[in-house]
Amino acid sequence: MVVRKVKEFIIEKLILICGIASIFFVLLIFLFLAKEGLAVFKIVSPSSFLGGKSWYPISEPPQLGILPLILGSAIVTLGAAVISVPIGVGCAIYIAEIAPLKIKEVLKAGIELLAAIPSVVLGFIGMVTLVPMVKNVFHLPTGLTALSGSIMLAFMAMPTIVSIAEDALYSVPKTYKEGAFALGATHWQTIWRVMLPAASSGILAAVMLGIGRVIGETMAVMMITGNSAVIPQSILVPVRTLTATIAAEMGEAVVGSEHYFALFAIGIVLFVISFAINVTADLFLHKRQ
């Protein structure tokens, strides 16, 4: 009896430690990020860091304005959203409502496969196929542009958007559909006027999570957006995103330098953006229930 109780006690505590550990590590990471990142504000003010138009971290004195990087991330993300949201939601509607069972299975497997492609592989494929294509179609000096990044990232956001939106449509009560059909609505009228409004919060959550995926993506964007830290005037110029900046420059930044602190501060900005997006998506998902 006693042995059994002791065993039970130990196992319970072990599981408790596992639970606490995950929170503890997140907290540690966050603290480290804050400690290293906030140090940059001893050198530049938050407004000139966020609003500064030039990013020359190794010039003397360093110019640490990340506005070009924020705008770079924004334009790539916006472009990806414009491409992936209509296609993703359309695909979700097709899978949830229209596709015959067999096609549905094939499509769902295909979407999962798309999610399984490592981003560096997608980036590589994009570099040798998409980049020359963008260059030729728009007669540009280089195909390494925000547009190429947007198209590539749209593919990455699609699986998230499709699977969550499809789930949202699938969980719309069948009685709504019956009611609409019984009133003489066609299939499309039913989808457009009843199913989509009923699933709207889930679909919005799907879009938010897809965008979250795009903002955080690093490898593929670094490979195909051209990495030039200037404020983009159009979607057809090279840009540099927040993520690509950290990945590309962390290796060469001297530990403890302004550059090093600035990269951590970019990390904080990214963290805040992703956190805000996830919280918004969560709010939408909970509204659904």
Add this chain to the structure above:
Amino acid sequence: MPKIQTNGLGLWYGGFHALKNVNAGFEANKITAIIGPSGCGKSTLLRVFNRMNDLIEGVRIEGDVLIDGSNIFDMRTDLVTLREKVGMVFQRPNPFPLSIYENIVFGVRVHNGRVKRDKLDEAVEQSLKSVLLWDELKDRLDKPALRLSLEQKQRLCIARLIAVRPDVLLMDEPCSTLDPQATARIEELMRELKASYTIIIVTHNMQQAARVSDDTGFMLLGELIEFGRTEAIFTAPRDKRTEDYITGRYG
């Protein structure tokens, strides 16, 4: 001539024979009740009239159903037009997750495309008045329909149908989720609507059939056992099985 006439109507769900040779006439401006134990095919029969069974895979139908003399299984019958004429109220009230106003104008929009705002307003007012909801709801038409009480939801679903101006109202156990007072009020509403519509109601509740209907059909295992005037069915049933059911020997 009856509004709806079935001739030799049979229906299979795959290999299951759900309706067997149903012959009946449903009169205009009357309430016809269909009673019978669970699984006897009464809801299936009701769903033949607006072809809701088309949604189910593997359904096969034989025989005719004539509404105003034309066969609804005819290739020329357009489902949209059929359902404009034959509306249905479901067991669980199923308003759409939209505003009260949008719920009512849904059908109007579906059948008429773009409609002027004042026409829509008029349709909303008229149909809510005819289900006696107008005074309660006129000041909060933009509120979500899902916040209404169950009885209000069911009335709203009836109003939503009436806005489309159908001829026939099919009601599939419309009161089964309601309390006795609400049930009595919906039944009162049915009596009022009878003047303008052909109403067919499927019900589990024999007292309800006896209270509201003019004609009654009794079904068992997919067969229409007996069909006739409600008083006749309940006071002097001709078939032994009908008598057993209405006296509560099974069901």
